[in-house]
Amino acid sequence: MNVNEAISQRRAYRSFKHVEITQELLDKLASAASLAPSCYNKQPWRFVAVYDKEILDQVHQALPKGNQWATEASLIIAVCSKKELDCVIGEREYFLFDTGLATANLLLQATELGLVAHPFAGYKPELIAGVLAVPSDLTVIALIAVGVRGDTISPNLSEAQIRDEQQRPPRLDHDKFFFNNRYGG
Numbered sequence: 001m002n003v004n005e006a007i008s009q010r011r012a013y014r015s016f017k018h019v020e021i022t023q024e025l026l027d028k029l030a031s032a033a034s035l036a037p038s039c040y041n042k043q044p045w046r047f048v049a050v051y052d053k054e055i056l057d058q059v060h061q062a063l064p065k066g067n068q069w070a071t072e073a074s075l076i077i078a079v080c081s082k083k084e085l086d087c088v089i090g091e092r093e094y095f096l097f098d099t100g101l102a103t104a105n106l107l108l109q110a111t112e113l114g115l116v117a118h119p120f121a122g123y124k125p126e127l128i129a130g131v132l133a134v135p136s137d138l139t140v141i142a143l144i145a146v147g148v149r150g151d152t153i154s155p156n157l158s159e160a161q162i163r164d165e166q167q168r169p170p171r172l173d174h175d176k177f178f179f180n181n182r183y184g185g
Helices: 003-009 023-034 053-060 065-072 095-112 125-131 159-166
Strands: 046-050 075-081 116-120 139-149
Touching: 003 095, 023 046, 023 095, 046 053, 053 065, 053 125, 065 116, 065 139, 075 095, 095 116, 095 139, 125 139
Parallel strands: none
Antiparallel strands: 046 075, 075 139, 116 139
8 A cells, every 4th residue: 555545545433343452563553653753853752552451441431422432442542742852942832743743654554554543532631641651741632543444333423423434524625725825825
């Protein structure tokens, strides 16, 4: 699969079936994330890969009803960082941007491996940080549910989520976000 195919095939599906989480798989995801660019190569990202059933059960307690679909994922990855791990130039803080780049690499690697990697923001951050022993000075930016796309639609989905599962949600037309020479131009 080339990068364009991985970009085109990447989808945030919510229906999963079980997949075995191996060290080889985790290493491939980590390697892809590690190759992302970052300001002065500071690499501010930190990931916590959770696949132990007992710990996953605790993570599930931090998910609201709208994200119960993530309980079917075989792996949940917490994406963490803090401002001090990256460049701060003037008032520009790069840690969120650079961590997002590493996360995108991880998502595309998962796609190439035939997996679904669905990032989401609906969770109780303090509970996640506590369960995963994330240091208090780090921010849990997002979670990523990872697994194989299920053959059937999860019963945990809302009507809107079912619709999005069946058809890719609409994307903005390029002229709404990609401008030539000047903003809006």
